[in-house]
Amino acid sequence: MPALDGLKILDLTQYEAGTSCTQYLAWFGADVYKVERPGVGDPGRHVAGQQSDSLYFLSFNHNKKSVAIALDTPEGRNLFLQLVPKVDVVVENFTLGTMEKLGLGYDVLKATNPAIIYATIKGFGTTGPHSSFKCFDRIAQSAGGAASVTGTRDGPPTLPGATFGDTGSGVHCALGIAAAYIQRLRTGEGQVVEIAMQEVIATFMREPLSHRQWNPTPEQRRGNRTIVPTDLYPCKGGGPNDYLYIFIATSRMLDAVFAGIGKPELLDDPRFSTTPARRENGDALFEEIKEWTLQHTKQEAMDILGSIGVPCSAIYDTEDLFADEHLRQRNMIREIPHPAHGNVTMIAPPIHLSASDVEMVRAPLLGEHTAEVLGCELGLAPDELSALEDRGVVATR
Numbered sequence: 507m508p509a510l511d512g513l514k515i516l517d518l519t520q521y522e523a524g525t526s527c528t529q530y531l532a533w534f535g536a537d538v539y540k541v542e543r544p545g546v547g548d549p550g551r552h553v554a555g556q557q558s559d560s561l562y563f564l565s566f567n568h569n570k571k572s573v574a575i576a577l578d579t580p581e582g583r584n585l586f587l588q589l590v591p592k593v594d595v596v597v598e599n600f601t602l603g604t605m606e607k608l609g610l611g612y613d614v615l616k617a618t619n620p621a622i623i624y625a626t627i628k629g630f631g632t633t634g635p636h637s638s639f640k641c642f643d644r645i646a647q648s649a650g651g652a653a654s655v656t657g658t659r660d661g662p663p664t665l666p667g668a669t670f671g672d673t674g675s676g677v678h679c680a681l682g683i684a685a686a687y688i689q690r691l692r693t694g695e696g697q698v699v700e701i702a703m704q705e706v707i708a709t710f711m712r713e714p715l716s717h718r719q720w721n722p723t724p725e726q727r728r729g730n731r732t733i734v735p736t737d738l739y740p741c742k743g744g745g746p747n748d749y750l751y752i753f754i755a756t757s758r759m760l761d762a763v764f765a766g767i768g769k770p771e772l773l774d775d776p777r778f779s780t781t782p783a784r785r786e787n788g789d790a791l792f793e794e795i796k797e798w799t800l801q802h803t804k805q806e807a808m809d810i811l812g813s814i815g816v817p818c819s820a821i822y823d824t825e826d827l828f829a830d831e832h833l834r835q836r837n838m839i840r841e842i843p844h845p846a847h848g849n850v851t852m853i854a855p856p857i858h859l860s861a862s863d864v865e866m867v868r869a870p871l872l873g874e875h876t877a878e879v880l881g882c883e884l885g886l887a888p889d890e891l892s893a894l895e896d897r898g899v900v901a902t903r
Contacts, residue, residue: 508535509862513687514593516541516586517570520548522643522669523627523703524599525566526676531595531683532569533855535864539593539879540567541586544574544901547872558846559869565852567869568842573880574873574901577608581899585880586610590618592883594690595683599627602638612698621696623686627675631702641703646671650707655714658729670710675703733781734788735763738821739799741807747823750799750807752816759816766811767798827853842868873901 513536517528525548532538542548553562576582587610590596596615598605605611605626612624626632629641630649639645644665647653652671657664682699690696714725730738733754741748754760764772772778772794777787784791799807804820811818822830828851833839838856841849854866880886880900894900 507862508864509859510534510536510684513537513595515539515595515597516589516593518596518598518600518605519627520599521550522562522566522672523675523701524597524679525550526673527625527627527679527683528570528597528676529566529568530677530680530855530857533857533864533866534859534862538570539589539875540570540572540870541577542572542574542872544576544873544898547572547574551872559844559871561847561850564842564844564847564850564869568852569864569867570870571875571879572870572872573876575876576899577610579899581894581897583609585884585894585899587614587618588884589879590615590622593619593622594687595623595625597625597627597679597683601640602628602632616696619696621690621694623683623690623696623699625679625683625686625699625701627679627701627703629703631705632700636704643669643671643703646675646703646707649704651711651714652707655711655725655727657727659727661727661729663727671703671707674710675701675706678706731788731792734784735760735791735795737792737795739792739796739807741799741804741820742802743804747821747826748804749821750804750811750818751821752795752811752818755817762815763795763811766814766816767795769794769798840866842866844868845871871903873903876900876902 510531513531515528515531515536515538517524517538517540519525519528519540528538528540540548548563548567550563550566551559553560575585577586615622615624628637629646630636630639641649644653647665647670648663650671653663653665656666679699679701682701686697686699717725730736730751736753737751739750739752741750752763754763761773764770772791776783778784778791802810808818808820820826827833828839830839838854840852840854842852844850850868852866877888877891880891881888886894891900891902895902
């Protein structure tokens with residue numbers, strides 16, 4: 507049985523932070539009703555000027571049902587409020603105050619369903635001097651500290667390319683909803699789950715923040731080289747991502763590196779025999795290892811050193827991920843058929859439950875499930891739905 511079988515969610519999220527949250531819950535088997543504006547839908551559907559659903563949208567909306575309701579009309583708002591007692595959770599990541607302007611704030615929803623769990627994702631939370639500030643992933647990464655520790659020591663702060671602020675906030679919100687749901691099963695009471703994207707990134711900063719114990723000044727950017735010879739090494743091919751990253755934490759790992767690159771004599775070289783000596787001669791040691799990595803592709807180098815206990819990885823680019831045999835054997839790469847795009851290659855859920863298996867289903871077309879959900883949950887007949895559609899209250903494609 508799916509882990510979250512029976513959990514019903516009204517999903518008002520858009521773009522990535524909120525959609526990641528509801529996607530995780532849908533991956534675990536929750537029924538997610540994605541409520542979208544008729545004729546427009548989640549703005550993520552049209553990223554980069556896409557007329558049909560963008561790959562961006564498809565990536566964050568698996569296993570959901572699209573219900574197109576005009577919430578800014580009295581009839582649409584009333585339909586939504588009729589759905590609230592039928593579900594367990596409402597999730598939104600609108601700009602602060604939007605739900606209240608629609609007449610759908612937590613107090614209103616709680617009056618309709620006292621046990622409702624209301625989850626909200628905001629850039630800076632719902633209180634505090636920055637609560638009204640707009641936020642996107644890279645804003646959160648800046649405000650949460652991640653940019654300050656990314657990059658080279660002599661260069662400017664660098665914004666990480668992966669969307670930790672968005673998807674990280676979504677995963678945190680999904681965990682908060684799961685916790686609130688378990689509590690509600692015990693007490694019968696709902697509650698508010700609030701996520702601030704800045705705070706999520708700040709929690710990802712716990713390791714660099716811990717350095718204040720011995721150095722109570724702003725953490726310095728260290729680039730790729732930390733403890734010598736930890737670093738990024740160029741490999742055969744010369745492409746922009748033809749690199750191997752090696753991380754050395756113990757003397758045993760260092761011994762394995764020297765053996766793996768065919769230079770065991772470096773163990774006795776006084777330039778590299780102690781930590782201070784390696785630090786002083788870091789450039790020379792880098793060249794010794796680089797001489798070897800340039801003779802191998804990044805994957806060959808990873809396989810050789812990884813198999814003898816050296817922590818290392820090729821720098822995977824976006825195409826490498828889809829081609830990776832390891833990920834494919836673990837069923838992390840899926841081909842999902844879509845009526846407009848054909849078979850689309852997607853990354854699968856990264857959390858594996860041994861007793862819960864949910865098929866990965868494509869993202870819905872706008873309004874694809876309006877008739878199904880409103881018919882099932884509210885008992886609306888086809889002629890009633892048709893009349894609502896004629897008035898622009900709903901869309902059924």
